[in-house]
Amino acid sequence: MIKYKILIVDDEQGIVTMLKDYFEFHGYRVYTAMSGAEALKEINSKPDIILLDINMPDMDGLDVCRRIRDHVSCPIVFLTARIDETDAIIGFQSGGDDYVVKPFKLGELGARVEAHLRRENRGDSSSTAKFFDSLAINYDKRQVSYQDKEIPLTKKEFDIVELLTRNPGQVFDKERIYEVIWGYDGEGNSSIIVEHIRRIRKKFMEYTEKNYIETVWGIGYKWEN
Structure with missing residues (x-):
């Protein structure tokens, strides 16, 4: 029985083969691509998650992510040989959900993939909608709207809004937001959360002057009732 469909994109044959063997062994249907152009074609397979190498010669992973992000909602996990604060922010701005640094342990990568897929399919028995003025x-539907006009948010932006709106008035520090949204105790960089909050506020300001996400200086953020 097929568990999920995964698309692996990397220009190193050895890595593609290793990951393909690992995920097929664990019950995944695996699609592969060794270039950005091939990756764009394989999107038609409608994967449940994408592992995407950043450093590829013809079209790097960031460009691929930018091109497909508005058309696919599945998690996109970058594979990269190095990562610093600037690289991480650029990756998340491109629409990525997570990143894994090479070399990586297969078991750790597999657990990371499983965690993303569990969150994609998580059920929620609480209310399906909340209203804050307009x-x-x-x-x-994972939608935010103001006076019946939808505010387009990326997956991670909506995840942050969901966390805050389900707990209005509760203050979350940046590290806690990272842990809840990304789902593991990684070395979350607070700049990533700051950037996501900035983008959410900018989108909200196109529709309303009210600042729903309040900064609690020195601590974190909370949703204003």
């Missing part, structure tokens, strides 16, 4: 949050 702002509506539909958790089933």
Whole structure:
């Protein structure tokens, strides 16, 4: 029985073969691509998650992510030989959900993939919608709208809004937001959270002057009722 469909994109044959063997052994249907152009074609396979190498010669992973992000909602995990604060921010701005640094342990990568897929399929028995004045949050459809006009958010941006709106008034520090949204105790960089909050606020400001996400200086953020 096939568990999930995974697309692996890397220009190193050895890595592609290793990952393909690993995920097929664990019940995945595996699609592969060794270039950005091939990756764009394989998107038609409708993968549940994508592992995407950043450093590729013809079209790097960031460009691939930018081109497909508006058309696929599945998690995109970057594979990279190095990562610093600037690289991480650029990756998340491109629409990525996570990154794994090479060389990596297969078991750790497999667990990371499973965690993303579990969150994609998580059920929620609480209310399906909340309203804050003219702002509506539909958790089933994963939509935010203001006076019936949808505010386009990326997956991670909505995840942050969902966390804050389900706990209005509660203060979350940046590290806690990272842990909840990304789902593991990694070395979350607070700049990543700051950038996501900045983008959410910028999108909200196109529809309303009210600042729903309040900064609690020296601590973190909370949703204003």
